[in-house]
Amino acid sequence: MDTLSASFHAAVALLLHGDDHLYGIVALSLRVSFIAVVLAAAFALPAGALLAVGRFRGRRTLTVLLNGFMGLPAVVVGLTVYLLLSRAGPLGSFGLLFTPTAMSIAQALLVFPLLAALSRQVVEDAWSEYAEQLRSLGASNLQAAWTLIADTRWSLSTVLLAGFGRAIAEVGAVMIVGGNIDGVTRVMTTAIALETSKGDLPLALGLGLVLLALVLLVNALAHGVRIWAAGGPR
Amino acid sequence: MFPLLLDGVGFARAGNAILHDVHLRITEGSCTVILGPNGAGKSVLMRVMHGLLAPTSGRVRWGDLAAPPSSQAMLFQRPVMLRRSVLGNVAYGLVVRGVPRREARRRALDVLEAVGLRHLAERPARVLSGGEQQRVALARAATLRPRILFLDEPTASVDPAAMRSIEAGIAALHGAGTTVVMVTHHLGQARRLAQDILFLDNGRVSECTPAPEFFQQPRSRAAADFLKEELP
Numbered sequence: 434m435d436t437l438s439a440s441f442h443a444a445v446a447l448l449l450h451g452d453d454h455l456y457g458i459v460a461l462s463l464r465v466s467f468i469a470v471v472l473a474a475a476f477a478l479p480a481g482a483l484l485a486v487g488r489f490r491g492r493r494t495l496t497v498l499l500n501g502f503m504g505l506p507a508v509v510v511g512l513t514v515y516l517l518l519s520r521a522g523p524l525g526s527f528g529l530l531f532t533p534t535a536m537s538i539a540q541a542l543l544v545f546p547l548l549a550a551l552s553r554q555v556v557e558d559a560w561s562e563y564a565e566q567l568r569s570l571g572a573s574n575l576q577a578a579w580t581l582i583a584d585t586r587w588s589l590s591t592v593l594l595a596g597f598g599r600a601i602a603e604v605g606a607v608m609i610v611g612g613n614i615d616g617v618t619r620v621m622t623t624a625i626a627l628e629t630s631k632g633d634l635p636l637a638l639g640l641g642l643v644l645l646a647l648v649l650l651v652n653a654l655a656h657g658v659r660i661w662a663a664g665g666p667r
Numbered sequence: 668m669f670p671l672l673l674d675g676v677g678f679a680r681a682g683n684a685i686l687h688d689v690h691l692r693i694t695e696g697s698c699t700v701i702l703g704p705n706g707a708g709k710s711v712l713m714r715v716m717h718g719l720l721a722p723t724s725g726r727v728r729w730g731d732l733a734a735p736p737s738s739q740a741m742l743f744q745r746p747v748m749l750r751r752s753v754l755g756n757v758a759y760g761l762v763v764r765g766v767p768r769r770e771a772r773r774r775a776l777d778v779l780e781a782v783g784l785r786h787l788a789e790r791p792a793r794v795l796s797g798g799e800q801q802r803v804a805l806a807r808a809a810t811l812r813p814r815i816l817f818l819d820e821p822t823a824s825v826d827p828a829a830m831r832s833i834e835a836g837i838a839a840l841h842g843a844g845t846t847v848v849m850v851t852h853h854l855g856q857a858r859r860l861a862q863d864i865l866f867l868d869n870g871r872v873s874e875c876t877p878a879p880e881f882f883q884q885p886r887s888r889a890a891a892d893f894l895k896e897e898l899p
Contacts, residue, residue, distance in 0.1 A: 565719055566747035570760040570807070571737055580759075584750040 440638030462620040466600040469540030477545050481552030482578035502546035511609030514539040531612040539606040544596040551592040556581045668729045668736040669695035675725035685711050686870045698847040700861035708870040709850040717741050717817045740813035744820045746804035748792035756792045757807045778810045798829025805836045818849040866890040
């Protein structure tokens with residue numbers, strides 16, 4: 434119990450007297466995961482929608498694969514990206530390893546299956562309602578997919594939040610490709626891991642509470658925006 | 668693209684035969700109402716004609732065209748409104764056909780004006796009442812200037828005022844030369860609109876008769892029984 438109350442105090446103290454160092458870590462966490470989700474969504478939403486609307490061979494197999502990859506271990510993704518970006522790797526010449534960009538790439542790969550699988554489900558549910566009408570109006574599969582993304586935008590925003598939650602909470606991938614370099618690639622989760630291994634449990638837990646508060650805040654904000662933009666029952 | 672010919676069309680779903688050997692000829696400018704008891708296959712027949720379902724046997728032929736024409740539209744019992752403005756919904760069919768957005772919106776506005784829905788143009792379509800939605804759906808279909816319009820019980824779930832307005836819209840389109848094929852359960856509506864009655868029973872065409880003759884003296888036993896049981 435002592436550790437818990439101490440960590441709670443540590444969290445409050447961190448937030449109240451937070452220095453630029455802490456804010457830097459928080460800001461980097463937000464930035465890395467935000468870019469990752471945007472990057473992944475740019476591919477995952479169209480992919481999910483086309484998978485829902487299209488009728489092609491291998492569609493079921495792809496769906497099962499995507500659903501399976503939703504639980505992809507972060508360290509495996511981290512390791513793969515590490516191998517790709519390391520000096521000797523195929524993308525080594527870009528010199529991206531141990532940069533925030535590398536962390537965003539790793540997180541984007543991590544959340545891509547999650548975003549694609551969930552958006553496929555959302556779009557497919559809508560498609561069962563819309564299919565006849567859209568085909569009757571003459572929409573091609575591509576046009577239908579785009580229309581369905583536009584029409585399910587509020588449900589899809591929840592999907593994006595789920596992706597953001599997964600990205601900002603993971604530690605394995607950013608640890609490997611970012612390297613937890615103080616002031617450069619240290620984010621909330623890698624800081625927590627470091628403090629834990631140093632034995633400063635209150636600080637580690639305090640950071641964890643800050644992270645939790647942050648995720649809650651982002652979700653509340655998104656929810657507020659959603660209600661405001663929908664402007665009614667829908 | 669006319670006449671629309673159904674040549675021995677059959678349709679089965681999961682081993683259940685829904686349509687049997689349907690032969691049918693729809694000529695340009697006609698107004699055919701499909702009547703029949705529930706489960707007779709009326710909606711399926713219309714979807715096969717419109718091209719939403721492929722027949723499992725027989726052929727659907729559009730004059731001497733090799734493929735189904737794009738100049739057709741369909742109204743469903745429950746219209747699906749897209750989550751955008753009424754104007755956006757009405758322009759949608761034109762946009763997916765490649766009409767530039769600005770031009771599509773202008774033409775959609777003209778149609779809304781003509782059917783007296785101009786005041787709803789900027790409203791979100793999904794919050795309209797069922798009757799208003801169906802009128803918007805009819806405007807959406809009309810914007811495409813279809814040469815043939817299919818309607819599947821378009822007034823089954825709307826109030827009498829909306830029904831009158833929708834019937835007037837259908838009559839106007841027919842008057843302007845659009846071929847109309849419609850399913851309804853409303854005999855009064857069939858009397859008001861139909862030139863020909865196609866009676867479907869158990870997936871088979873019992874008869875296809877000019878409407879006045881049908882209501883006076885149907886040729887088939889099934890249709891006679893149907894008329895006796897239905898309320899006017």
